[in-house]
Amino acid sequence: MTQSTPSHSADTSISKKPRLEKSHDLLTCTVKNPQFSYALLELVSENEDAELDNLQIQSYCNAALRQFLGITGAAIPIDVLKVQGKECWVRVPQPELGAFAAGITAWRGTTEDGAQNVLRLRQCSDYLGSMVGGHGQDTLWDS
Amino acid sequence: MFARAPPSIYQPSKCFVTYGSMGHIDTKQLPYKSKPWSSLGSLDFVHKVDLLIPQEHYERLSNVLMLSEGKVTIDNMFTLINGTLTMYLEKEVYERAGLTGKPYGIKGDRGLKPRWIVTHDLRSPSMFHGKKGFDRLVYACKKVLNQPMKWLFSDVGQSIDSGLLEKLSATRIDVKPEVKQHIQTTQVxxxxxxxxxxxxxxTDLELVTSDLYEWLSLVRLESPRIAANDDVDPYISRYKAPDGTDHAMEVCKITWQGFMNTNWVRQLLAETITHHSSQSWLSFSATELSTNVAGVHNELMLLRPPKAPEEYLMWEIKRTK
Incomplete structure (x- = not known):
């Protein structure tokens, strides 16, 4: 935190300087190279009660990417952000998103206890917040 | 080869970041032309609004006015004004609920079916889990007062936006705030x-704000990765929260989901900012209803830093055409 005395005084001196009542921009930028992309995955399974967990997601994604791109695919780092029932939010490096999505889509899935499991890519974006904000819009129309 | 191909699976968006000062806010006369108000106004229909505030400030902010569907004299009706929950109940429901209340109406005119009124101050110190009165209220809500209700709500001091309500009743969609308390995280x-x-x-602004945007998004997602005690294996996730302290912090999230217009959202933001303690931070986001095939949502997210009540950091996520 920037609570120490020198930084705090610098902070106020900047914000106090030209400001009166009017609003104004102090600094702007455009995010050109987002570091990560995010994807919402859904488990599609013949077993209706099947749910996802952290390890399963990693092993499914790993299998899918290995099948698609071999060792290169298996090396794509995937971070599991949240798992809830059949849904899962993951993070991948932005340049790898194309490969990740293609791998997941092309994956034939696994068979566990006679039930076929595949992953469906529901949505992806460079900005997690807008995905979170848009999540659940379907329920609006179905209600 | 494959790995470096530009993503063709979604319509790319751009993120515009602004750090600025919003000046003094007069909730009676909101500025329209200046940021962040103009940015908010440029959104289409709003689908979801997320408000994040530190947990300890939540109770003080709960000046929200709520009104359930129904008539005082006929149905079971509930109102919430400045944290005081008032329930107008039929005799039969009142008896089943097991709450203490008073008869309602003029003496001598109550007839054979007296109605009852029950009042609870939800902000009083006794209103916590474990206290008798509160547990009894929770029990009553679970067992007796459990029919789905339609709610109208408005921020304090505001008359309910009639345009918004017209739309709501026409489409039969209810916008009600949903509160998620005690989201565990670290102090960032x-x-x-x-x-x-x-x-x-x-360049630094882009780096710092990208990390902050990701962290705030994870709070909105209620991701376990931001918790102070999240010790997930690096094989599962290598997410690291932005710099700060390792101290635990609790955040409260209030979500409005449905179909809202930007005037209403703008008023909500203004009321929130003026009523919230100037020492504390808050984050406000509004996501557009997506009407395009790709399902891309334009969004605005705003962070008011602690101890800088007139400053703001804003992210605008826009679909590139």
Whole structure:
């Protein structure tokens, strides 16, 4: 935190300087190279009660990417952000998103206890917040 | 080869970041032309609004006015004004609920079916889990007062926006705030480092704000990765929260989901900012209803840093055409 005395005084001196009542921009930028992309995955399974967990997601994604791109695919780092029932939010490096999505889509899935499991890519974006904000819009129309 | 191909699976968006000062806010006369108000106004229909505030400030902010569907004299009806929950109940429901209340109406005119009124101050110190009165209220809500209700609500001091309500009743969609309390996380540095502003360093601004945007998004997602005690194996996730302290912090999230117009959202933001303690931070986001095939949502997210009540950091996510 920037609570120490020198930084705090610098902070106020900047914000106090030209400001009166009017609003104004102090600094702007455009995010050109987002570091990560995010994807919402859904488990599609013949077993209706099947749910996802952290390890399963990693092993499914790993299998899918290995099948698609071999060792290169298996090396794509995937971070599991949240798992809830059949849904899962993951993070991948932005340049790898194309490969990740293609791998997941092309994956034939696994068979566990006679039930076929595949992953469906529901949505992806460079900005997690807008995905979170848009999540659940379907329920609006179905209600 | 494959790995470096530009993503063709979604319509790319751009993120515009602004750090600025919003000046004094007069909730009676909101500015329309200046940021962040103009940015908010440029959104289409709003689908979801998320408000994040530190947990300890939640109870003080709960000046929200709520009104359930129904008539005082006929149905079971509920109102919530300045934290006081008032329930107008039929005799039969009142008896089943097991709450203490008073008869309602003029003496002598109550007839054979007296109605009852029950009042609870939800902000009083006794209104916590474990206290008798509160547990009894929770029990009553679970067992007796459990029919789905339609709610109208408005922020304090505001008359209910009739345009919004017209739309709501026409489409039969209810916008009601949903509160998620005690989201566990760590204390992240939310103030803009003064060196970035002093030097006008855009590269650093992009880095710092990208991390902050990701963290705030994870809070909205209620991801377990941001919790102070999240010790997930690096094989599962290598997410690291932005710099700060390791101290635990609790955040409260209030979500409005449905179909809202930007005037209403703008008023909500203004009321929230003026009523919230100037020492504390808050984050406000509004996501557009997506009407395009790709399902891309335009969004605006705003962070008011702690101890800088007139400053703001804003992210605008826009679909590139």
């Amino acid at each position: 540095a939310l103030n803009m480092p003064p060196s970035i502003l002093a030097e006008g360093d855009r």
